Amino acid sequence: MRGQIMLFGDSITEQSFRPGGWGAALANAYCRQADVVLRGYAGYNTKWALFLLNHIFPLDSSKARIATTIFFGANDAALSGRTNERFHVPIEDYKQNLRKIVLHLKVIVWFQECSPTMLIVLITPPPFYGERRHEYLKSLLGENAPKLSERTNEVTGQYARACIETAKEMGVMSVDLWSKMQETDDWQNKFLIDGLHLTMEGNAIVYQEVIKVFNEAGLSADNMPFDFPNHSDIDAKNPEEAFQQKCFLMSHCGFVRDL
Amino acid sequence: MRGQIMLFGDSITEQSFRPGGWGAALANAYCRQADVVLRGYAGYNTKWALFLLNHIFPLDSSKARIATTIFFGANDAALSGRTNERFHVPIEDYKQNLRKIVLHLKVIVWFQECSPTMLIVLITPPPFYGERRHEYLKSLLGENAPKLSERTNEVTGQYARACIETAKEMGVMSVDLWSKMQETDDWQNKFLIDGLHLTMEGNAIVYQEVIKVFNEAGLSADNMPFDFPNHSDIDAKNPEEAFQQKCFLMSHCGFVRDL
Numbered sequence: 154m155r156g157q158i159m160l161f162g163d164s165i166t167e168q169s170f171r172p173g174g175w176g177a178a179l180a181n182a183y184c185r186q187a188d189v190v191l192r193g194y195a196g197y198n199t200k201w202a203l204f205l206l207n208h209i210f211p212l213d214s215s216k217a218r219i220a221t222t223i224f225f226g227a228n229d230a231a232l233s234g235r236t237n238e239r240f241h242v243p244i245e246d247y248k249q250n251l252r253k254i255v256l257h258l259k260v261i262v263w264f265q266e267c268s269p270t271m272l273i274v275l276i277t278p279p280p281f282y283g284e285r286r287h288e289y290l291k292s293l294l295g296e297n298a299p300k301l302s303e304r305t306n307e308v309t310g311q312y313a314r315a316c317i318e319t320a321k322e323m324g325v326m327s328v329d330l331w332s333k334m335q336e337t338d339d340w341q342n343k344f345l346i347d348g349l350h351l352t353m354e355g356n357a358i359v360y361q362e363v364i365k366v367f368n369e370a371g372l373s374a375d376n377m378p379f380d381f382p383n384h385s386d387i388d389a390k391n392p393e394e395a396f397q398q399k400c401f402l403m404s405h406c407g408f409v410r411d412l
Numbered sequence: 413m414r415g416q417i418m419l420f421g422d423s424i425t426e427q428s429f430r431p432g433g434w435g436a437a438l439a440n441a442y443c444r445q446a447d448v449v450l451r452g453y454a455g456y457n458t459k460w461a462l463f464l465l466n467h468i469f470p471l472d473s474s475k476a477r478i479a480t481t482i483f484f485g486a487n488d489a490a491l492s493g494r495t496n497e498r499f500h501v502p503i504e505d506y507k508q509n510l511r512k513i514v515l516h517l518k519v520i521v522w523f524q525e526c527s528p529t530m531l532i533v534l535i536t537p538p539p540f541y542g543e544r545r546h547e548y549l550k551s552l553l554g555e556n557a558p559k560l561s562e563r564t565n566e567v568t569g570q571y572a573r574a575c576i577e578t579a580k581e582m583g584v585m586s587v588d589l590w591s592k593m594q595e596t597d598d599w600q601n602k603f604l605i606d607g608l609h610l611t612m613e614g615n616a617i618v619y620q621e622v623i624k625v626f627n628e629a630g631l632s633a634d635n636m637p638f639d640f641p642n643h644s645d646i647d648a649k650n651p652e653e654a655f656q657q658k659c660f661l662m663s664h665c666g667f668v669r670d671l
Contacts, residue, residue: 154467167443167444168440168443170436170437170440170443171440172431172432172436172437174440176439177431177436177439177440178429180429180435180436180439181427181429181430181433184426184429184450184452185426185453188449190447191439191443191447193443194640194643195642195643196642196643196646197643200651201643201646201651204651204652204655205640205655208413208639208640239648240643240648380467381453381463381467383454383455384460384499385455387455387460389497392459392460393463396460396463396464
């Protein structure tokens, strides 16, 4: 009966239900209206994400998907010829893979009567801070920590721009996290815990930017009905009435939304 | 492909994805293994919960439910003849309603091949702290705040014991939150934000107690496979292989678990 908000991405999505996480904040915002479904896969790039597409978003699903966030790029942007080369995806392939993911979701919308208006949001990778990343890897690996950085903020920025371009080209919404975070002084320490992943404040920025796009698209939780009556609408002496009204609506309209 | 962990309850469940919330902590613990589904309804008692049962847990669902927490009683225990009388459910009815909820879930397990081992966990209401509740209501309503408390810890304790008895009688697991919290000094301020709802530390206790029961039942996340390969198991030069193996398993076994 409730629609789903799908969070599809890499470790920054997988970790989004940790304390202060942006995924948990979304689940809380829609706690009576929609299900937030976590599909985050640490270490995944867009190339590997393609293998999951038919499983996570099958064409014959009857689930009503309200929105999907697509949040890859931090791994794709790993540098070729460095220690994390296995995650690297050339930038043109990254764009092409994002196009394939968006296209797949658009086909679902076209196929499924129950997802007539799924909002698709591409999120760029966050900025990268090499010094902190190096410190972190040194604390983990000691002398075995790689001397040359596995990523640079400059190259990650190229992937972020590629993500935004692809969103425009495909006619879907986007969040330019890479630029947004760098508007704040000391973003390197405020928003990044290990140079790559997000602090609670970094998570708050993701939530703030994603919910802004959701609201702009008319998907504010305030505009969406509860799946069952608010307790104040239930007459304690005759509770049946409130539930009959609601369930009548639901059984007649399938998925009900006031968009 | 992933199983579901259902959280069915009142406001203490509805709020469980707030920062530090026990629901979000569960979702994080099972971030690659299971979906935590929030079905919390503020103000609901077990009488009203019965109206939702067929909708939230339909008999003909094909979803694999791994576990369900049933967390009502804080509203049922509102005192008759006081301002929150409309929430009150007599204690024998509370027990009977819990029995009906558990029975419904047991019927689902019996009906559905895909949920052969759903764990059912009854959670008692937390303890109640009248002084703090009164302060809170006074800050909200001023002179209109009720002079007589809407609940007492003693009566809530009777409902907690009724919950534990019903769990034993029905052969399902339980968490005695009412007793557990009162083992800690200053539980009134440590665990309760307004005398009724939970602080972050209170949420941590719920998580700790629920995950303990889950682990005892063999539902530790460590014992459950990821739905898709860990990135370290993917050969960057031949990623197809890891996904083919995993998808072969999934398509042949339906819902795969190592229980």
